[in-house]
Amino acid sequence: MQLTVLGCSGSAPGPRLPTSGYLVSAGGVRIVLELGGGVFGALTRHCDPFDLDAVLLSHLHLDHCADFSALTVHRRGHPEPPFDVREHRLPVFAPSHAPSRLAAAHAADRAELARLDLRTTFDFVPLKPGRYEVGDVAVEVAAAKHICEAYAFRLTHEGSSLVFTGDTVPCRELVDLARGADLLLADAAWRAQAGRANYLHMSGREAGEVAREAGVGRLVLTHVLPWSDSAGVLADAAEAFPGPVALAAPDEVYEV
Template sequence: MQLTVLGCSGSAPGPDLPTSGYLVEAGGARILVELGSGVFDPLTRHCDPFDLDAVLLSHLHLDHCADFSSLTVHRREHPEPPYDVTERRLPVFAPAHAPSRLAAAHAADRAELATTDLTDTYDFVPLAPGRYAVGPVEVEVAAMRHICEAYGFRLTHDGVSLVFSGDTVPCPELVRLADGADLLLADAAWREQAGRANYLHMSGREAGEVAASAGVGRLVLTHVLPWSDHDGVLRDATESFSGPVTLAVPGAVYAL
């Protein structure tokens, strides 16, 4: 299994820093996890978008799905697609309201929205806690605790597991999902939660505590806000988790 970080900024992009987007490759399957602002460009540098086997969207805030419209344009308007996209629709695992939400983001106005149906090129699969399959990869889904419907993912192939928390505060569901995982890719937006609205994000220290409780092999911190103290977030996580800890950066590759 290989994880490539396409983007990792939290809430808004920064200079040369797209928001959330991760390419997971395992057993010949290519799975795109999140497609936030600025992610489509690095995606095309690492993978032909037509070669994707599935897209996973943990929730539908724009820093996790804004570039879905770019993928739609690519699939619909490319002059030489390698296959008929209406016959080989791309599976999109996302909250149930994704078809209408993503159509609204794609259409220019209400009149266009009335005729925008993305199911011509996508096979939307509504998420719920449970297990799904993308080729040889098992995807376990658990509900997380965010300010909207949101999920975490555990991708497993050939005995190797990668867990992506999505946006969440610490919760038993995440600890269970990450139990014994080889790598936890964890939301760590800032150093301290104090004064923040409930059910937003973890701090670096909290992400480290979740990693320690779950007994993961490695912790990768992501979704750090552009204006947060990145080095401080990393230090806080290393104080609460004794295993390897790194900050996600665009282009980083983790072989598991």
């Protein structure tokens, strides 16, 4: 299994850095996790968007799904698609309100929104905790703790597994999902600070503590805010987690 970072900036893009987006390839299966702002362009450097087998959206803040609109334009407007996109709808695993939320983000006004039905192009699968399959890749879903409906994912193929936290604070569900994973791709927005609201994201230290408790093989930190001290976030995580730890970087590829 291979993980390619398409974008990893937290909440807002950084200089030459899209927000959240990751490509997972395993065997002949290609899955994109998140489609934040700027991610679609990065995706096209690594994969023909028509070759995708599924989209996974942990939640529907725009830094995780804004470029779903670009994917929609590509699939609905391309003059020479390799197949009939209405007959081969792309599976999209997302919170239950995704069809209306993503349509509203795509349409320019109410008149266009009234005509737009994304379900003719995409096969929306409402997420809930449990197990799904995309080809030979098993996808286990757990509830995350964010300020909206949000999920974390564990992808497993031929005995290898990676866990993506989405946006969350530490919680038992996340630790249980990540138990023994080869790689944990973890939300680590900032350095721990006294008095910081703790209902949005993990700090680097908290991500390290989750990784240690779950006994993962290695930790990759993502979603660091553009104005955060990334070196400090990394140092805090490394202090809490005894295994290999790194900051996600655009176009970085990890073998899992």
